[in-house]
Amino acid sequence: MLKIGVLGTGHLGKIHLKCIQLAVETYDLVGFYDPNPAMAKAVAEQFNIRAFASVEALIQAVDVVDIVTPTTTHFALAVQVIQAGKHVFIEKPLTHTIAEAEELIRLSKEYGVQVQVGHVERFNPAxxxxxxxxxxxxxxxxxxxxxxxxxxxxxxxxxxxxxxxxxxxxxxxxxxxxxxxxxxxxxxxxxxxxxxxxxxxxxxxxxxxxxxxxxxxxxxxxxxxxxxxxxxxxxxxxxxxxxxxxxxxxxxxxxxxxxxxxxxxxxxxxxxxxxxxIESVNAIKMELESFADSIVNHTTPKVSIEDGYQALKLxxxxxxxxxxxxxxxxxxxx
Structure with missing residues (x-):
């Protein structure tokens, strides 16, 4: 079972927390980090999970980091995660700029980690x-x-x-x-x-x-x-x-x-x-489980970092x- 932590607990971040808690056979939800102390306290109580004091502390405690923060912050956070040798799931769009996406591709290859981008419609039942x-x-x-x-x-x-x-x-x-x-x-x-x-x-x-x-x-x-x-x-x-x-x-x-x-x-x-x-599925839970499968089996994620880059470039x-x-x-x- 992979240990996972979430960065960002806004509207979508909370949905990710719920879906990870449902994926009990895939992930061990270690906790989350949110820079807003009031938000962090409320979310910790709502989900009964640990609120980490820093990004660095959360990264060191997990195998996988789920980034659900504003797009402008994706690059800096993903660089920290990748350089720590941890796998990373990044909500779409991949990064704020093309240059940032290209650098993340380079780093993911250098450090040998898996990256999946949250284009959730790939997992839509239709x-x-x-x-x-x-x-x-x-x-x-x-x-x-x-x-x-x-x-x-x-x-x-x-x-x-x-x-x-x-x-x-x-x-x-x-x-x-x-x-x-x-x-x-x-x-x-x-x-x-x-x-x-x-x-x-x-x-x-x-x-x-x-x-x-x-x-x-x-x-x-x-x-x-x-x-x-x-x-x-x-x-x-x-x-x-x-x-x-x-x-x-x-x-x-x-x-x-x-x-x-x-x-x-x-x-x-x-x-x-x-x-x-049509099979009824929880698309976000499914995409996160699919990412875990690619990590365990050393296969290319269904929505790879290259896929996220090509969509961003276009x-x-x-x-x-x-x-x-x-x-x-x-x-x-x-």
Whole structure:
């Protein structure tokens, strides 16, 4: 069993504490550190766990450190953890800057520790339901809309919300992004509150992503379009739908009642609608357990530090495009 400690006990930090306490077969929750004495006292009483007096003391007492603090503090804390030879889980986004992320990658290799980034949507039941589905998307459309919440407005909506979908798209598309087009508007904060980005990949795939934190309704949907198939995911409602076209005489034609005739320019096709079974899971608990498994078995974490870096890098390309106000940036040019 791995000894783990948590840095940061804000809204999300408390959720992590609860989930770690549920993972009783995986982790021994040693305690936490929070710089606010009043907060530390309250959390220690609420969870009946130790509040450490310093970051250094907590690091020395554990095998794994879970960083759930403001993004601007991720780098300095992670450096301390890694240089102490301890494994680290870091909430998204990985770091505040690209240079910081690159340095953490270097340090994690130098000290031989595991790092996982908290892109929790990778563990959403809707996405997990597609594990046995052949995916080769050529067009992707994502909408992530939320009501305004002052928490998180210190960064652009691209880093606050869109980065979830950037990570998902990068994990799904086996190709490199080549061009970005983006626009965004700051409505109630000092950074963009709504943004749209179009990402082109070198295999021809195109992703169109919209994120807003000033919406009247919540939405977290992603749609994948590929040859003879349409896949829809609802991360909020946690469901998935796969619509696929087959030739009438296809050897792999599903044998069930969910088949409809579909007249196309190429002739009659058989349309099959599938609703993959959804397993109810605690996504944060699952991602933390997955990290423990990668540590014990010396395997690459499901959301590696390199994955977190690539999502962050693409997010900053989008932010740069929004800041410049031009409509297209060619990433293939120096």
């Amino acid at each position: 996405l997990l339901a597609l594990e046995n589905t052949d995916l080769n998307p050529m067009f992707i459309e994502a909408h992530r809309l939320a009501a305004f919440n002052p928490r998180g407005t210190d960064v652009s909506v691209v880093l606050d919300l869109m980065i979830h979908d950037l990570d998902i798209v990068l994990s799904m598309v086996d190709a490199k992004p080549t061009k970005v087009s983006a626009n965004g508007v700051a409505v109630v904060s000092e950074t963009p509150d709504i943004a749209n980005a179009r990402i082109e990949f070198d295999n021809g795939c195109v992703a169109n992503l919209t994120a807003s934190r000033i919406s009247m309704k919540q939405m977290r949907k992603v749609r994948f379009f590929q040859r003879d198939a349409y896949i829809s995911l609802d991360f909020l409602e946690k469901n998935a739908q796969v619509v696929r076209l087959y030739d009438q005489d296809a050897a792999n034609l599903p044998e069930n009642a969910n088949l409809l005739e579909w007249h196309t320019p190429q002739g009659v096709k058989m349309l099959h609608i599938d609703m993959p079974p 997010a900053y390309e989008i932010i740069r495009e929004i800041d410049q106000g031009s409509w297209k940036v060619d990433l293939t040019k120096e």
